[in-house]
Amino acid sequence: MLQELKEKTLEANLDLVRRGLVLYTFGNASGIDRESGLVVIKPSGVDYDALRPEHMVVCDLDGNIREGDLRPSSDLKTHLELYRAFPSVGGVVHTHSENATAWAQSGREIPALGTTHADYFHGPVPCTRELTDEEINGDYVLNTGYAITERFKGIDPLAVPAVLVAGHAPFAWGRDPMDAAHNAVVLEAVAKMAFMTVLLNSTAGVSQALLDRHYFRKHGANATYGQR
Amino acid sequence: MLQELKEKTLEANLDLVRRGLVLYTFGNASGIDRESGLVVIKPSGVDYDALRPEHMVVCDLDGNIREGDLRPSSDLKTHLELYRAFPSVGGVVHTHSENATAWAQSGREIPALGTTHADYFHGPVPCTRELTDEEINGDYVLNTGYAITERFKGIDPLAVPAVLVAGHAPFAWGRDPMDAAHNAVVLEAVAKMAFMTVLLNSTAGVSQALLDRHYFRKHGANATYGQR
Amino acid sequence: MLQELKEKTLEANLDLVRRGLVLYTFGNASGIDRESGLVVIKPSGVDYDALRPEHMVVCDLDGNIREGDLRPSSDLKTHLELYRAFPSVGGVVHTHSENATAWAQSGREIPALGTTHADYFHGPVPCTRELTDEEINGDYVLNTGYAITERFKGIDPLAVPAVLVAGHAPFAWGRDPMDAAHNAVVLEAVAKMAFMTVLLNSTAGVSQALLDRHYFRKHGANATYGQR
Amino acid sequence: MLQELKEKTLEANLDLVRRGLVLYTFGNASGIDRESGLVVIKPSGVDYDALRPEHMVVCDLDGNIREGDLRPSSDLKTHLELYRAFPSVGGVVHTHSENATAWAQSGREIPALGTTHADYFHGPVPCTRELTDEEINGDYVLNTGYAITERFKGIDPLAVPAVLVAGHAPFAWGRDPMDAAHNAVVLEAVAKMAFMTVLLNSTAGVSQALLDRHYFRKHGANATYGQR
Numbered sequence: 001m002l003q004e005l006k007e008k009t010l011e012a013n014l015d016l017v018r019r020g021l022v023l024y025t026f027g028n029a030s031g032i033d034r035e036s037g038l039v040v041i042k043p044s045g046v047d048y049d050a051l052r053p054e055h056m057v058v059c060d061l062d063g064n065i066r067e068g069d070l071r072p073s074s075d076l077k078t079h080l081e082l083y084r085a086f087p088s089v090g091g092v093v094h095t096h097s098e099n100a101t102a103w104a105q106s107g108r109e110i111p112a113l114g115t116t117h118a119d120y121f122h123g124p125v126p127c128t129r130e131l132t133d134e135e136i137n138g139d140y141v142l143n144t145g146y147a148i149t150e151r152f153k154g155i156d157p158l159a160v161p162a163v164l165v166a167g168h169a170p171f172a173w174g175r176d177p178m179d180a181a182h183n184a185v186v187l188e189a190v191a192k193m194a195f196m197t198v199l200l201n202s203t204a205g206v207s208q209a210l211l212d213r214h215y216f217r218k219h220g221a222n223a224t225y226g227q228r
Numbered sequence: 229m230l231q232e233l234k235e236k237t238l239e240a241n242l243d244l245v246r247r248g249l250v251l252y253t254f255g256n257a258s259g260i261d262r263e264s265g266l267v268v269i270k271p272s273g274v275d276y277d278a279l280r281p282e283h284m285v286v287c288d289l290d291g292n293i294r295e296g297d298l299r300p301s302s303d304l305k306t307h308l309e310l311y312r313a314f315p316s317v318g319g320v321v322h323t324h325s326e327n328a329t330a331w332a333q334s335g336r337e338i339p340a341l342g343t344t345h346a347d348y349f350h351g352p353v354p355c356t357r358e359l360t361d362e363e364i365n366g367d368y369v370l371n372t373g374y375a376i377t378e379r380f381k382g383i384d385p386l387a388v389p390a391v392l393v394a395g396h397a398p399f400a401w402g403r404d405p406m407d408a409a410h411n412a413v414v415l416e417a418v419a420k421m422a423f424m425t426v427l428l429n430s431t432a433g434v435s436q437a438l439l440d441r442h443y444f445r446k447h448g449a450n451a452t453y454g455q456r
Numbered sequence: 457m458l459q460e461l462k463e464k465t466l467e468a469n470l471d472l473v474r475r476g477l478v479l480y481t482f483g484n485a486s487g488i489d490r491e492s493g494l495v496v497i498k499p500s501g502v503d504y505d506a507l508r509p510e511h512m513v514v515c516d517l518d519g520n521i522r523e524g525d526l527r528p529s530s531d532l533k534t535h536l537e538l539y540r541a542f543p544s545v546g547g548v549v550h551t552h553s554e555n556a557t558a559w560a561q562s563g564r565e566i567p568a569l570g571t572t573h574a575d576y577f578h579g580p581v582p583c584t585r586e587l588t589d590e591e592i593n594g595d596y597v598l599n600t601g602y603a604i605t606e607r608f609k610g611i612d613p614l615a616v617p618a619v620l621v622a623g624h625a626p627f628a629w630g631r632d633p634m635d636a637a638h639n640a641v642v643l644e645a646v647a648k649m650a651f652m653t654v655l656l657n658s659t660a661g662v663s664q665a666l667l668d669r670h671y672f673r674k675h676g677a678n679a680t681y682g683q684r
Numbered sequence: 685m686l687q688e689l690k691e692k693t694l695e696a697n698l699d700l701v702r703r704g705l706v707l708y709t710f711g712n713a714s715g716i717d718r719e720s721g722l723v724v725i726k727p728s729g730v731d732y733d734a735l736r737p738e739h740m741v742v743c744d745l746d747g748n749i750r751e752g753d754l755r756p757s758s759d760l761k762t763h764l765e766l767y768r769a770f771p772s773v774g775g776v777v778h779t780h781s782e783n784a785t786a787w788a789q790s791g792r793e794i795p796a797l798g799t800t801h802a803d804y805f806h807g808p809v810p811c812t813r814e815l816t817d818e819e820i821n822g823d824y825v826l827n828t829g830y831a832i833t834e835r836f837k838g839i840d841p842l843a844v845p846a847v848l849v850a851g852h853a854p855f856a857w858g859r860d861p862m863d864a865a866h867n868a869v870v871l872e873a874v875a876k877m878a879f880m881t882v883l884l885n886s887t888a889g890v891s892q893a894l895l896d897r898h899y900f901r902k903h904g905a906n907a908t909y910g911q912r
Contacts, residue, residue, distance in 0.1 A: 023413070023414070023417050024410070024413075024414075025454075026344065043455065044453060044454050044455060045453055045454025045455055046454075046455065071454075071455055074445065074453050096343075096344045096417075098417065098420055098421050098424070099424065101344060101421050102421045102424035102425045102428060104342065105341040105342040105421060105422075105425040105429075105432055105434075106424075106425045106429035106432050107429060107432060108428055108429060113561040114557060114560065114561040114623050114624060114625065115552075115623065115624045115625065116482065116552045116557060116625065130435065131438065133435065133437040136435070136437040136438050136441050137437060137441070140441055167341070167342050167343065167434040167435075167438055168342060168343045168438075169342065169343065169344065182480070185480075186479070186480075189552075189554065192554055193554050193557050193558045193561060194561075195424055195427075195428065196554070196555065196562075197558045197561040197562045198428070199651075199655065200558060200562035200651065200654070201561075201562035201563060201564060204561055204562050204563060206561075206623040207586065207589065207592070207623075209589040209592040210586075210587065210592050210623055210624075212592075213592050213593070213596055217530065224530055225500060225501055226481075226500050226501025226502075226527075227499065227500060227501055227502065227527055251873050252869075252870075253910075254800065271911065272909060272910050272911060273909055273910025273911055274910075274911065299910075299911055302908055302909050326873065326876055326877050326880070327880065329798060329800060329877050330881045330884060331884065333797040333798040333877060333878075333881040333885075333890075334880075334881045334884035334885035334888050335885060335888060336885060358891065358894075359894065361891065361893040364891070364893040364894050364897050365893060365897070368897055395797070395798050395799065395890040395891075396798060396799045396894075397798065397799065397800065423880055423883075423884065426884070427883065569789040569851070570788065570789040570851050570852055571780075571851065571852045571853065572710065572780045572853065638708070641707070641708075642707070642708075645707050645780075645782065648782055649782050649785050649786045649789060650789075652782070652786035652790075652879055653786045653789040653790050655879075655883065656786060656790035656792055656882070657789075657790035657791060657792060660789055660791060662789075663814065663817065663851075665820040665821060666814075666820050666851055666852075669820050669821070669824055673758065680758055681728060681729055681758050682709075682728050682729030682730075682755075683727065683728060683729055683730065683755055
């Protein structure tokens, strides 16, 4: 069942580790097969060394397990809410990567400070509001997803493929699991450079024209980057 | 004598090195066999490359050497005081890991700034008071232990499994030596992110509700994380 | 055609990756054969693992492709403007290396804060002005080159072999592609140390005499460094 | 001639590279044979990969080359002044390691902020005054040595085995070349932690009693650290 998606989802999970975004098991990647509406996600708390495609958990968009003996990632409901609210998204990752998490903990969005940012994120990387005590004590993981999708009202999720959850850490997404992992890696680099930049100049920022130019150099019908 | 505990204690010592928490010999891990009341600890100043289980030193809770030809870690008396005061603790580690040590040197506790912290530490990671000159000139290593246990009055040591010794460096502990090492590794990551967070926002912090939610997601009877 | 220059240009591109200056494909190096006026440059968006000398693109100083099936680096026109304006330059590299990029994003030049800087850069590493919206919406990559060469009026490009493009990232250059890559690596180290230095002392700086002494120790007719 | 000292001096040079203190050829280590008064030092600007014991340059304390076809390190005269002024010193190293260099560039001494520092440096790591233009334009490398030994009037060089040269970088020394390299490595770690500490708490510092306790735990007749 969904063998190829399982392999790609596993590969995205392992890529996060190889690139230093994940300590122990503090991360997870998932992918969705839009045709069947089924989501493939990493099991919870399993060592990456031991992960095989057949360990991936398959569930539907309501969270009903359809295949797999292991419990899914404890962040499953956040992933599902993102898939439900963002139909263009094919993969989601969550990490506690150090620099992006520092921004999330500070409760500050990452402003667009340069073209590395603009190549991937067409505007600031938003930070959610803090959850209320009721939301935390209720269906917390799902409410985390709601806080994200609420924050993205009016924002195209593929134009800004990441978010900071206040007091928590980032989520990133993309067309498929590897694209989501790629965006998470770039987010971490962008967050690191932004940290240094705001210490050097607290009012730094780029113009909308530069933001547009770089974003559309890599995205959309008129993209000129790479070999397409 | 205590062969398995020696191997686990050695493994915890080596894990600290592999994960970059220890420069040269600036660290040590120990374990206790609660049944016999015997403690296994790394010898002092021996290269990690050459360490074998049989080099581990065995002593009782009063510090009497029961086995081993080498001198125990110079921090032994601090370890012993922690084992005496914290009956739930089965392993103790001490490192000079860079970020946690910077916080210890600053004399500041690490506030709970996010869920990575909350997953492991149910409240700030406390910092001891400074030792008096009398304490330093007296039984210094033991007095370091007393300063820690004094600071933990009213705190469950397994709910906050680490401390910063002011002007010195961290100690971490856990159910066994590897768990203590694991907590030391997470402490270092948390300290690094906290450093960046307070530079980005000096008033950052999470709600008690979020702290509780994440802590009890991984700990206690209602834990939902992993495959248990 | 230009086989040796292709190999050296490839080697310079790979060196940037090996030394941690390039994430994914965020960098490019080129070289020029001054006799024929032909430029060799990395193709756009190709994985470094797969790069071979025969993938390098050859073009003239007006940007006409003379050999190669792949599209050249999207930054080609900036490289060409540097070659046209700086006749002494034989290689150009562009990276988004973290520390130099943070300075570029902050819009601040890197002041000469020590002898590591002075050994390579005979004065501050300049930062360009921001481009106007018209320049961004026009021939953006070429205009980036113009902003650099405008900023270098009165500066010998081989005496200050790097620049920060405001809101973007650094360019570095040298006598040949490997020399340019070498300067980019040193720039990154200098930028990292300068970041820490200005946080420790916002008014730090070295005297002109020290700047001269170190620069001319490694450069010019009276150089005494190395085995020449 | 001095084969063993050449091997140890080479090993110290290579250790600096392995531990990440040296970029390209920005570092050098030397050793002295006190009986003959001969100094062994790395040649200038030679790749570390190609360095062999027979490449080491031998000279006397006045700088007369006694063996070797290569030019000695351009910092030779600073090394020689340290050997002349500090008779207890058997090895000297110079690096541009990032954190210690940032402190040197800031012109600030590294205060004793914790026990890692106190284990190796019995007081702040001093920073020299800036050289005058006359000193820079005169016998610059020798004058750098004079600025160091002037700064160490009243300080036991083995009790504080390192210095920051203002606007330049650190020198460290020890009983032999490997001991000097070891002190340079610890200096870099101490400098990194001190940078973070002063950002967290600009008035941090340890008591003289703690400084004494830790220093004399590792040094002198009553040392208790390790297996001696």
